[in-house]
Amino acid sequence: xxxxxxxxxxxxxxxxxxxxxxxxxxxxxxxxxxxxxxxxxxxxxxxxxxxxxxxxxxxxxxxxxxxxxxxxxxxxxxxxxxxxxxxxxxxxxxxxxxxxxxxxxxxxxxxxxxxxxxxxxxxxxxxxxxxxxxxxxxxxxxxxxxxxxxxxxxxxxxxxxxxxxxxxxxxxxxxxxxxxxxxxxxxxxxxxxxxxxxxxxxxxxxxxxxxxxxxxxxxxxxxxxxxxxxxxxxxxxxxxxxxxxxxxxxxxxxxxxxxxxxxxxxxxxxxxx
Numbered sequence: 001x002x003x004x005x006x007x008x009x010x011x012x013x014x015x016x017x018x019x020x021x022x023x024x025x026x027x028x029x030x031x032x033x034x035x036x037x038x039x040x041x042x043x044x045x046x047x048x049x050x051x052x053x054x055x056x057x058x059x060x061x062x063x064x065x066x067x068x069x070x071x072x073x074x075x076x077x078x079x080x081x082x083x084x085x086x087x088x089x090x091x092x093x094x095x096x097x098x099x100x101x102x103x104x105x106x107x108x109x110x111x112x113x114x115x116x117x118x119x120x121x122x123x124x125x126x127x128x129x130x131x132x133x134x135x136x137x138x139x140x141x142x143x144x145x146x147x148x149x150x151x152x153x154x155x156x157x158x159x160x161x162x163x164x165x166x167x168x169x170x171x172x173x174x175x176x177x178x179x180x181x182x183x184x185x186x187x188x189x190x191x192x193x194x195x196x197x198x199x200x201x202x203x204x205x206x207x208x209x210x211x212x213x214x215x216x217x218x219x220x221x222x223x224x225x226x227x228x229x230x231x232x233x234x235x236x237x238x239x240x241x242x243x244x245x246x247x248x249x250x251x252x253x254x255x256x257x258x259x260x261x262x263x264x265x266x267x268x269x270x271x272x273x
Contacts, residue, residue: 011144013144014143014144015142019140028152028155028248029154029156032251033248034191037243039263062107062111063119067119069139078100078106079107080098118216118225124227125228135164136163137160137161138161140159141157142157143199143200144203149245150252154248166204166206167211167212168208169213170211172215173215180215180230193237194241196211210231211231215227215230
């Protein structure tokens with residue numbers, strides 16, 4: 001079913017649709033919860049404001065694709081010429097390459113080699129490799145459900161989901177793997193786990209047995225790209241669940257009233273002489 005059909009019928013379930021269709025389609029996502037958590041008006045703003053993606057975002061998507069959908073990689077990315085852009089001849093080679101991209105994202109040879117090294121590092125980690133080799137595992141499925149308490153249509157898109165084993169693996173990249181706990185706090189990955197877990201349980205009728213974060217460092221440590229597999233503690237997830245439930249309730253209230261508050265309080269640090 002296409003995202004258009006989902007929008008028309010508000011059908012719940014699991015769908016294999018393109019990433020672009022998912023992000024442009026209906027339903028409250030975790031990223032929308034994050035915006036509403038800051039200020040409800042930001043949710044309306046995000047629906048209207050133009051959007052473009054940074055090189056860092058493309059790099060994160062590239063390692064996801066190489067790990068989870070390797071057969072799709074060459075359809076989404078292309079490696080440029082092994083040369084600079086200084087001479088006229090080199091500029092001509094790059095111009096010819098870019099003219100043939102046809103919507104694919106350009107990578108340098110160095111970037112492609114880094115991605116492959118990161119992939120090999122992941123596959124060398126016993127737990128990470130076992131996760132990605134689970135039978136029934138599928139990448140990037142779009143999941144839609146109706147939240148019972150608010151009536152809102154919600155959605156999520158797990159990186160890697162093995163329904164037979166009731167396991168989800170979410171791939172993250174980070175500059176410093178030893179500080180990933182701060183990333184969990186800053187990017188609300190605990191909220192992501194609670195939201196995704198509840199949505200999948202609603203759709204399948206069964207709770208997840210495990211939600212794991214497969215984390216890859218973007219900088220070498222002792223000559224290797226570090227890899228870790230983390231599981232968040234249950235107390236953190238329960239707190240995160242209460243947090244996202246409050247976010248959903250706020251969004252539902254804004255939908256009912258048409259009032260989307262947008263003024264945020266800002267604390268100013270004290271000045272010191």
